[in-house]
Amino acid sequence: MTIRHNGVVMNTRDRKHREMQEREAIILECARPMFIEGGYNGLNMDRLTSMLEYSKGTIYNHFSCKEEIIITLAIQTLEKRLAMFEKAALFQGTSRERIAAIGTAAELFVKLYPDHFRVEQTIRLDSIWDKTSEERRQVMSNCERRCIGVVSGVVRDGIASGDLNLKDTTSPEEIVFGLWSLSFGGYSIIATSNSLQEIGISEPFKMLRHNYSRFLDGIQWKPLSSEVDYDAVFERVSEEVFGNELQQITA
Amino acid sequence: MTIRHNGVVMNTRDRKHREMQEREAIILECARPMFIEGGYNGLNMDRLTSMLEYSKGTIYNHFSCKEEIIITLAIQTLEKRLAMFEKAALFQGTSRERIAAIGTAAELFVKLYPDHFRVEQTIRLDSIWDKTSEERRQVMSNCERRCIGVVSGVVRDGIASGDLNLKDTTSPEEIVFGLWSLSFGGYSIIATSNSLQEIGISEPFKMLRHNYSRFLDGIQWKPLSSEVDYDAVFERVSEEVFGNELQQITA
DNA sequence: CCCCATTATGACGGATCGTCATTATTAGTC
DNA sequence: GACTAATAATGACGATCCGTCATAATGGGG
Incomplete structure (x- = not known):
């Protein structure tokens, strides 16, 4: 009836639930590199089956279709991004420095999970999206909303402190939309176009950061980029806030 | 040996070539709504075959695989966008007004071909991209480069005229990258996220235009948005330059 | 009218998704 | 430990769809 696991008393029900989650993690761990390697078609359910010690039916007990696996992969990384955003928003500094800190988080996230965009791009295709469960779509939307919330919170702080006058x-959401467009578009272009190199942009990430600054200068968010070296802020946030994550990238 | 078509003398060779192109157009015309309807999987080669009066082998004489059809669909609309950009750049006005004119072109293009993003999104997936021919990829890249060229030309004009000091x-390409990010990201978000409505952005296209203005204000591209009503410029360009295209949207 | 090069055809092989009848395992009870 | 009922796992199979290729049809030139 009751057993012990990791020193905690658990009944059968709990154990099953835990086993279920563990197996789910194993499936996803195996599916991720398959997807990264070959995209939607690269994630082959038969091959996934043969690589794991579970049969196809068992896998289909966890995920009702291929698309459910992919959206879950997306959710996994989106949650990490949300955590990074929340951590960045706690940075001690001016409101504009805190926005820069979130920008830093976004950039480090992209570098830390370079394959995330591919997953998200796939999920956003209507033909894939339509096959996912309403439940998981909600989870994804929530992640997105909370990310927006973190940024708009800092915008409101900027207004409250007098650094920003709209x-x-x-x-404030209009400004969030602008920053979101810049970063989503910028990282997408970096990830999927080779035109940037051709037109002589050799440090695209840095250029994108400068473009954030131009946008923020445009709404007169003080202190302006002429007064503060936001490249330096980027470096500081990288080390002070995301030192651990940084090691993973350079390692 | 020689025949007449539309009053032009043509030999057999020419006729075959023309028939080839006509048929290619027919195939694409049939494939487009199929793709729009159901995305990558919705474009079904068997169904395409049964809907056209050609057999599968014949279709595969034109396009070596499904992906080739899709990238050709993308190229078709990208060429229309390029034409709209070039037309917009000819707008008579200040350099910044001409940039606004190109922004207008981009917005009207998105509204005129609302399905284009879906096609391009699909093509940019590595797993699809890899299967397309180098030749067609070149055509696509060329379109992209020429679009960039139009914009960077106006930026250089702005510098030359003294409206802009970098x-x-x-x-100049860095500025192009910024505008490109804003528009690509903005339209992508508009097309694939419902979070915008949830955070109270009811006129996303207008907001995106304002975000362009903020970015351009940030680099002090004269005259600033405080001096000129760029919403009015948008209206003017829409009517004066793209009157014909506009009718198609509202009709 | 005939011949051969060129083009069209669609049956088929192969790959892959998701299902479901069957088999195996496990929990709870005596 | 033996038994049973519920739960879970299995993998063969049906269905779908892509791209090929042996065969058939076409038509241009002699």
Whole structure:
């Protein structure tokens, strides 16, 4: 009836649940490199079956279709990004420095999980999206909303502190939309286009950071980039806030 | 040996070539709605075959695989975008107004071909991209490069006319990258996320245009948005330059 | 009218997704 | 430990779909 696991008393029900989760993690661990390697078609359910010690039916007990596996892969990394955003927003500094800190988080996230974009790009295709469960779609939307919330929180702090003045007709979310467009578009272009090199942009990540700064200068978010070296802020945040994560990249 | 077609003398060779192109157009015309409807999987080669009066082998004489059809669909619309960009760049006005004109072209293009993003999103997936021919990839890259060229041309004009002053360390292409990121990211988000409505952004296209303005204000591209009503410029360009295209949207 | 090069055809092989009847395992009880 | 009922695992199979290729049809030139 009751057993012990890791010193905690558990009943059969709990154990089954735990085993279920452990196996789910194993499946995803095996599926991720397959997806990264060959995309949607590269993730082959038969091959996945033969590589794991579970039969196909068992895998289909966890995920009702291929798309469910892929969206779960996306959720895994999105949750890490959310955590990084939340950590960055706690950075001690001016409101604009805190925005820069979140930008730093976004950049390090992209470098830490370079394959994430491919997963998210696939998921956002309607033909894939439609096959995923409403439940998991909710989880993904939540992640997105909370990320937006972190950024808009800092925008509101900027307004409250007087660093930023928006016209009455402008909502903080509009600014979030701008930053989001810049980063989503920028990282997408970096990941999927070779035109950048051809037009002589050799440090795209740095250029993208400068473009953030230009946008923020455009709304007069103080202190302006002419007054503060935000490249230096990037370096500081990288080390002070994301030192651990950084090692993973350079290692 | 020689025949007449549309009043032009043609030999057998020419006729075959023309028939080939006509058939290619027919195939693409049939494939496009199939792809729009159901994405990569929705474009079904068997169904395509049964809907056209050609056999599968014949279709495979034109396109060596499914991916070739999809990239050709992408190229078709990309060429239209390039044409719209080139037309917009000819707008008579200040350099910044001409940039706004290109922004107008980009927005109208998205509204005119709302399905284009889905096609391009699919093509940019490595697993699809890898199966396309080097030749067609070149055509696509060329389109992209020429679009970039149009924009960077206007940026250089802005510098030449004194409307824009960039630091020595900043290249015109960096600004192009910024505008490109903003628009690519913005339209992608509009097309694939419902978070925008949830955070209260009801006119995303307008907001995106304002974000362009903020970015351009940030680099002090004169005249600033405080001096000129760029929403009005958008309206003017829409009517004066793209009147014909506009009818198609509203109709 | 005939011949051969060129093009069209669609049956087929191969790959892959997801199902489900069958088999195995496990929990709980005596 | 033996038995049973519920639960879970299995993998053969049906269905779908891509791309090929042996065969058939076409038509241009002599």
